[in-house]
Amino acid sequence: MSTTQTPGQSTPSIGASIPRREDRRFITxxxxxxxxxxxxxxxxxxILRSPHAHALIRSISTDAALAAPGVVAVFTGHDVAAxxxxxxxxxxxxxxxxxxxxxxxxxxxxxxxxxRHVGDQVAVIIADSKAEARAAAQLVEVDYDVLPxxxxxxxxxxxxxxxxxxQAKGNVCFDWDLGDKAAVKAAMKSxxxxxxxxxxxxxxxxxxxxxxxxxxxxxxxxxxxxxYTTSQNPHLIRLLLGAFVLGIPEHRLRVxxxxxxxxxxSKIYHYAEEAIVVWASKKIGRPVKWxxxxxxSFMSDAHGRDTVMKAHLAVDKEGKFLGLCVHNVxxxxxxxxxxxxxxxxxxxxxxxxxxxxxxxxxxxxxxxFTNTVPVDAYRGAGRPESxxxxxxxxxxxxxxxxxxxxxxxxxxxxRKDQFPYKTPVALEYDTGDYxxxxxxxxxxVDYQGFSARREASKKRGKxxxxxxxxxxxxxxxxxxxxxxxxGARAGLYEAATVRVHPTGSVSVFxxxxxxGQGHExxxxxxxxxxxxxxxxxxxxxxxxxxxxxxxxxxxGSRSLSVGGSAIVKAVDKIVAKGKKIAAHLxxxxxxDIEWKQGExxxxxxxxxxxxxxxxxxxxxxxxxxxxxxxxxxxxSAFYDPxxxxxxAGCHVCEVEIxxxxxxxxxxxxxxxxxxxxxxxxxxxxxxMHGGLVQGIGQALYEEAQYDESGQxxxxxxxxxxxPRASDFPFFKVGNHVTAxxxxxxxxxxxGEVGAIGCPPAVVNAVLxxxxxxxxxxxxxxxxxxxxxxxxxxxxxxx
Amino acid sequence: MIRVTLxxxxxxxxxxxEPRTLLVELLRDKLQLTGTHVGCDTSHCGACVVHVDxxxxxxxxxxxxxxxxxxxxxIEGLAQGGKLHPMQDAFHQHHALQCGFCTPGMxxxxxxxxxxxxxxxxxETREWLEGNFCRCTGYHNIVKAILSxxxxxxxxxx
Numbered sequence: 001m002s003t004t005q006t007p008g009q010s011t012p013s014i015g016a017s018i019p020r021r022e023d024r025r026f027i028t029x030x031x032x033x034x035x036x037x038x039x040x041x042x043x044x045x046x047i048l049r050s051p052h053a054h055a056l057i058r059s060i061s062t063d064a065a066l067a068a069p070g071v072v073a074v075f076t077g078h079d080v081a082a083x084x085x086x087x088x089x090x091x092x093x094x095x096x097x098x099x100x101x102x103x104x105x106x107x108x109x110x111x112x113x114x115x116r117h118v119g120d121q122v123a124v125i126i127a128d129s130k131a132e133a134r135a136a137a138q139l140v141e142v143d144y145d146v147l148p149x150x151x152x153x154x155x156x157x158x159x160x161x162x163x164x165x166x167q168a169k170g171n172v173c174f175d176w177d178l179g180d181k182a183a184v185k186a187a188m189k190s191x192x193x194x195x196x197x198x199x200x201x202x203x204x205x206x207x208x209x210x211x212x213x214x215x216x217x218x219x220x221x222x223x224x225x226x227x228y229t230t231s232q233n234p235h236l237i238r239l240l241l242g243a244f245v246l247g248i249p250e251h252r253l254r255v256x257x258x259x260x261x262x263x264x265x266s267k268i269y270h271y272a273e274e275a276i277v278v279w280a281s282k283k284i285g286r287p288v289k290w291x292x293x294x295x296x297s298f299m300s301d302a303h304g305r306d307t308v309m310k311a312h313l314a315v316d317k318e319g320k321f322l323g324l325c326v327h328n329v330x331x332x333x334x335x336x337x338x339x340x341x342x343x344x345x346x347x348x349x350x351x352x353x354x355x356x357x358x359x360x361x362x363x364x365x366x367x368x369f370t371n372t373v374p375v376d377a378y379r380g381a382g383r384p385e386s387x388x389x390x391x392x393x394x395x396x397x398x399x400x401x402x403x404x405x406x407x408x409x410x411x412x413x414x415r416k417d418q419f420p421y422k423t424p425v426a427l428e429y430d431t432g433d434y435x436x437x438x439x440x441x442x443x444x445v446d447y448q449g450f451s452a453r454r455e456a457s458k459k460r461g462k463x464x465x466x467x468x469x470x471x472x473x474x475x476x477x478x479x480x481x482x483x484x485x486x487g488a489r490a491g492l493y494e495a496a497t498v499r500v501h502p503t504g505s506v507s508v509f510x511x512x513x514x515x516g517q518g519h520e521x522x523x524x525x526x527x528x529x530x531x532x533x534x535x536x537x538x539x540x541x542x543x544x545x546x547x548x549x550x551x552x553x554x555x556g557s558r559s560l561s562v563g564g565s566a567i568v569k570a571v572d573k574i575v576a577k578g579k580k581i582a583a584h585l586x587x588x589x590x591x592d593i594e595w596k597q598g599e600x601x602x603x604x605x606x607x608x609x610x611x612x613x614x615x616x617x618x619x620x621x622x623x624x625x626x627x628x629x630x631x632x633x634x635x636s637a638f639y640d641p642x643x644x645x646x647x648a649g650c651h652v653c654e655v656e657i658x659x660x661x662x663x664x665x666x667x668x669x670x671x672x673x674x675x676x677x678x679x680x681x682x683x684x685x686x687x688m689h690g691g692l693v694q695g696i697g698q699a700l701y702e703e704a705q706y707d708e709s710g711q712x713x714x715x716x717x718x719x720x721x722x723p724r725a726s727d728f729p730f731f732k733v734g735n736h737v738t739a740x741x742x743x744x745x746x747x748x749x750x751g752e753v754g755a756i757g758c759p760p761a762v763v764n765a766v767l768x769x770x771x772x773x774x775x776x777x778x779x780x781x782x783x784x785x786x787x788x789x790x791x792x793x794x795x796x797x798x
Numbered sequence: 799m800i801r802v803t804l805x806x807x808x809x810x811x812x813x814x815x816e817p818r819t820l821l822v823e824l825l826r827d828k829l830q831l832t833g834t835h836v837g838c839d840t841s842h843c844g845a846c847v848v849h850v851d852x853x854x855x856x857x858x859x860x861x862x863x864x865x866x867x868x869x870x871x872x873i874e875g876l877a878q879g880g881k882l883h884p885m886q887d888a889f890h891q892h893h894a895l896q897c898g899f900c901t902p903g904m905x906x907x908x909x910x911x912x913x914x915x916x917x918x919x920x921x922e923t924r925e926w927l928e929g930n931f932c933r934c935t936g937y938h939n940i941v942k943a944i945l946s947x948x949x950x951x952x953x954x955x956x
Binding site for chain 1: 816818826830831832833834835836837838839840842843845872873874876877882886889890891893895896897898899900901902905920921923924925927928930931932933934935936937938939940941942
């Protein structure tokens, strides 16, 4: 770790690698995940799903299932329609170039007439046990009239393709653009050379190890509802489920996201099953639990990525970038998931400057429907797609210009003295230092020693390559007014309450949700530091809409930079109130009270009161400025970010390829990142390791594949390439910090950078290894078969 | 229904189960030992690993009736007298867990590794974890924790 942190150095809490306090329950088996919860008299739901990618439902007969042992109820789309239940809403409206709204099809929680992907929900069978519900589902007779399916992106835009939605001509959801088309055209004209590339960003399946689960409980005595769910954002689910689907006001709907076993984006969205269990609970008068089997996760959790991008980069003789034009086709799947339309547009097209000072950029995005599982944000969400395109393109430009790969990057970097830097695609980067992270990465990987390592590999019959990626991303989402203008149907601030108890311990209520990120530790470190109280006296509470004032949840690497900033704001209010109380107790004027490390001092004297004494006085206000200050010491704050944050860095991958088998082995993976100010370096490193494996997973192993009829071929761990421990070496990660300038912590965010920066480094390393054979292109995932074929076909042509 | 009699975390258990009941269902649903998790339906992920007669076993691949007469240890039974097993402590110290869902299975697998192959190196450790998926940690700190625990246990026995 080489950090250059500035704020908060005075106490050990910030910047300390404290082992996590949440570990204890997880390592002893005492964690409490949704499926661990058993409510009295709960029934079990099994969702009958469509086996077809596209079909009309002629009829459904539930009689036999209803008569099966243990069955309590069977509901279909007709019951949902009869109850006038709303559809699952989309949270983001994107408009096409011509100003028209995107095509926004209905998304019923149970489908009555026409199924649109394998896994679409057709009926729910509720029984006394899971086994009985599952067995009875076999007895539901559905008569399907199978229709031609649109299985892939390419199929969707082919002339004469089947139609997923009648209202979406040519399967187009929207056709959107950003940037200055004319300027880019001019750049292309004046260019010394135009570099062309087409890259596919492979479709991946999130596969958090905890499958999704939900328990709905309607309590007739209070006429209120509780939903336990595997969610990254319980308030968002309450809003969508309550306001849009079931029409339940907030004060009658409690959403609890207890321990959640990983999300990576897939647990952001409001899913039909959450609505089904709540609705069904009222219908049958019992709590209803649903837990996904893994095969259901594969066909019902929102997938990630799935874009095809074509790009043209105009360069001058010296390798300076003059203009970039990108045409992106993005797969939405069969329905619009919560944030889906924003991913290829506002979270991807806006990043097409990367860390380069390209003066003119134009991006078109055509979003299309297919008969596949909905696609939405997955760790990185749009930014990995941009980084992959750019870093492949920059390498290609270097190759075609005969330049060094690092030289062309350095030449085009936005320099340290250019910040704040306004890009041609709507963002303003506040800080960054791309040269330094590149240098750090080169040192860590021992770039000087690479040629010797390559020779050593060669002697063993292996091809060795090194690949680079210098990326920037935008996270810490997001300024509400800005995203509102861009079509978001929610604000993206965060909320917090800080409660200082009478004896000085502190409870912090945050609207973010921790499902592996370690907020219970990191946020306690932050508050201990800010409030000057011992770390052990601070508890972090999250995940329950009845306890937390409000919140937008955890995604887009926003928890510390947005959620943490809300906490800091609440702490500031505590301190401001404490000053008034201290002034009274110390018989001084408020202006003379100074706040320092947990103590209120009268300036220039040794008279002081600790935060504990102030808290006690606030709750036992015998000697107290009662006329002007209320008793108690609890404050809430909402923080709306002023800008996105811009983590950046350099990832370097070294691979060794066996030319006989095509097997690619990652032998070295280095990440040097600037994620802003760091609270707990050990947790930051852990986030990096996990992100890198998801990045390497996408680059080498993972792909959701559909056959031409829309059947998911990679529907289980048997045939989906999950990364395993034996696939990796130990990673080398490091940080070079430039503090974010517009939030009080200086944090940028670390959750996604591993998955964003890494894939192009891996593929560039593969291409570097294969370059001597004449291979210039390969697609993700770089499987042994693809490598072997690339080698064989290069042999045939060279 | 069939009666099975076994020891779970040193406690004698005698209970009637359906023939189709899996060991993991017995543990989670009948005995409320919810530390053992279910992460897949194809016996790949390893979130359900427990010890049966001292060997690590995926409890989703074993019928409860097959465990008749066996001694079963789950993650809840690993700490002794309130003292964490060195592997639990190593996972904590090395930040070898994030969401915690794969952790119980991962720890139970790792314990068998260090007990049966005390000289396992990094390579063998990574190979051993073939049947345990983690989506959070990139396995980096898991391998670190296991190697560190191995060393600590070696020192202790030396």
